[in-house]
Amino acid sequence: AQSVTQLGSHVSVSEGALVLLRCNYSSSVPPYLFWYVQYPNQGLQLLLKYTTGATLVKGINGFEAEFKKSETSFHLTKPSAHMSDAAEYFCAVSGGPTGFQKLVFGTGTRLLVSP
């Protein structure tokens, strides 16, 4: 079975600081990996995805993530945090016997940005 572990339910940064949200996955087959963002009282919005090809993927709002197979990781980064980045972030994996349409989500990391 596939699974995702997000380290840290809350991450606090100052505006302008580096954002690093950690995600490790478990999958018996080459995974497809996703990061979604959820703003308060809204649905989830796709930030970026890795399927095949280049392991460093760039997404919206200046975020990027790197797929590292040897570390089974897909950490999300942004060089400089903005106040508007405060939200909950979910890492997700798909693939394997259940197919690529079935996403397994992590428990989420709430990003807090202080002035």
Place this chain on the structure above:
Amino acid sequence: DARVTQTPRHKVTEMGQEVTMRCQPILGHNTVFWYRQTMMQGLELLAYFRNRAPLDDSGMPKDRFSAEMPDATLATLKIQPSEPRDSAVYFCASGFFMDRGDSYEQYFGPGTRLTVT
């Protein structure tokens, strides 16, 4: 700007009542998902449909929950009878999936916040 729409956005009901949540997927998408989000369990996949046919509803309590797609523009999730433990935010998502060449993206609606008292 194509979006997934969900109605109602908020629903408060008493235990034992029937609840129906509706979702309009993005036009052209062939796969529709229902998720439930709670503080304790996080995001759980309840069921999903491909071309209106149910593919997997293993995440759904069968005795009280049912999901259908009467047509390509409407998906419904019903709870009968509702219980306080069903209180959660229910999300619908849609996407276009085929064996090859699809984007693998799911587009989420704004959710229905259900409170069962």
